[in-house]
Amino acid sequence: MDLIDITIIWMGIIGLGVFMYILLDGFDLGVGILYPFTPSEQVRDDLMNTVAPVWDGNETWLILGGAGLLAAFPAVYAIYLPALYLGVFLMLAGLIFRGVAFEFRFKSSRTRWFWNAAFAGGSIVAAAAQGFVVGTYIQGFEVEGFTYVGGPFDWFTPFTVFTAVSLVIGYALLGAAWGVLKTEGATQQWLYRVTPWLIVLLAICLLGISIWTPLTSERILERWQEAWTVLWPLPLLGLLALTACWYGIRRRLEMLPFVAGLGLFVTVYLGLIASQWPYMVPPEITFRDAASAPEAQLFLLLGILFLLPIIVGYTVWTYWIFRGKVGAGGGYH
């Protein structure tokens, strides 16, 4: 396989898969994160209706990502999961609770309070757990060979708590911007009122992470110093996206806040990868070291190339079918 670098192709697939997941499940976790602050049952209904048709398709990417990592980059799978052992459990428990809440909340009346709590709690816990993963990825892992040798709570440091909080706020912003796009009336008005707060909070968080990250990792500091000539557009674009989001909310535009929110996530994601490239398990293991055997990567690639376009196409089609506003109280039982 000298002609085609299959590991690079897989890097692209996994990178895309993770990113698809963050974008798609980001806003639908975000909707759940907003739940504790919602003023009325009507707002909660509307918010859930905006993501009800698409949420489990969004989570598909997580399972696909898990299996894909094992197949293409087993070192990542076999180090991240033990390192984040308790965090992974919390994430799964959170996702299960909110998944079931989706189904039963609309069918219940007396127990609705319970499903509301399950939906909110599950969303917040799952989002925070993913934030811990991001923080740990920046921090790095203690490994010997390809085995994790750190402690059970290495993922729980002041820095990772900060990244967890940041991601929860970031998802909430995505969820709110998505809600602005998909709702009308009182629900939309409420979202217009809360979104500016989220933008301010997130701006503070991102600034904090930008200062804190080089202090945590000598290597990232060096990378930034060396490559600032290439990397400087990223923070600028991030700032632009935040500003656009703010402007969209102020001018009561519907589309711009969400698109700007997505743009912000793109820049942060690229910034993270650029900071750690080529390491997949910092500080020691590069994506080449982490890769599985070429024959395994090729064997799965055949199926992926056939099925992935169909799954992506289906995802797009679902969103197209459910375009437009959710009707107040209708369209879902």
Add this chain to the structure above:
Amino acid sequence: MEALDPLLLSRMQFAFVVSFHALFPVFTIGLAAYIAVLEALWYRTDSPVYRRLSEFWIKIFAVVFGMGVVSGVVMSFQFGTNWSEFSFATANFLGPILSYEVLTAFFLEAVFLGILLFGRDRVPRGTHLFAACMVAIGTFISSFWILSANSWMQTPQGFEFRDGIVHVTSWAEAIFNPSLWPRFGHVALASLLTGGFVVAGVSAYFLLRNRAVEMNRKALSMTLWLLLLVAPAQIFMGDIHGLNSFEHQPTKVAAMEGAWETREGAPLYLFAIPDSTAETNHLAVGIPNLASLILTHQWDGEVPGLKEVSAEERPPVGIVFWSFRIMVGIGVLMLLVALWGAWLRMRGRLFESRAFLNTLQLMIPLPFVAVLTGWFVTEIGRQPWLIYGQMTLAEGVTPSLTGWMALATLIGYVLVYAVIFTAGLYYVTRIVRTGPEGVGSVEEPAHAKRPFSAADVPFDDDPDFSTSSR
């Protein structure tokens, strides 16, 4: 050796989450096949009874499938969290195989499940039938991949170790390893039996209460024909699978038979209390020579005993021995019930015998017990090996895992699943109690593919509901 052993707790955790998960697919595979048959009959005959049956069972299918997906998410992370060394070593084979399982499942869910659940009045009837068939075929393909992975761990082939890492030398040999087809056949028939007994039991429940009599008689009659074929076929298939294990994993079979000593003319024990420390059975009651006859097809054929291998290389005998007997016992019971049904049918009393209908109601949980005990036999019988003869459990467990971490997550999963399972089971029983009478009268809103939303029964609205269904 600390008080909390991460290895033992990890085994318990995996056993718990995989057993819990297995209950759902084993039912949905069988049910999907039944729904596809109903849809085909509806397409062919235009008889509305088939359509109404299909619509009723699709509701139940939707909820159970949804729970299968939810519990399946956990499975895709279990290997990495608790068995990281094993995952890393076997990734070149298991990674692609498990990924294909996930891809198949999602491809199916994405494209065809939505059409099956919500497309009845939106797509041509032929398309709807095609979707039903694809969902049925897809569930089988999905289970094929997962059983390929499991069979490879039992009878590994087509690979070599290089620096402690599995490298596949032949995909065909590794995927189609020696125990794949017997295992696949055994599990496929188990799914049909599970689906069949649940449908028969629920139909009996309605007939005993004189509800929707015409369609439930139809369902019962169809299902009993199926069971009459599948129950004996499964016993035959189990024998094939047992012989396959006898050839490749003699120690497992020795544990199933409670055979300590290698001997000719080994007896089949009906009852015994295996004692691993004393290496003998207490209170053994057996039929002379029968085990030899079954396994070697000779009256005095030689059956190797557990003492062929050292004590460290033996599985826990008691649980394998008894799980095997429970499974076989339920299999025989299923055959008897199917024969009883055939006898009643010949005498034209199939729908009149209340004793028979009551029995069918009580049979509903038994196929699930049989499936679980069957898995116990094959998985616990593999101990102490993760990959049979190649890698032990102790070599595969996550090194950084401590006992209390494994315990905390075990308790956590038990609690989470308890809530989910209770809610799900409660909801399925509500769908059943609400019954098939109202099927087809509900105007479906335009949904995506979310399985549960195919069920429109309220979760709790009506506090005095239970009295109205009596």
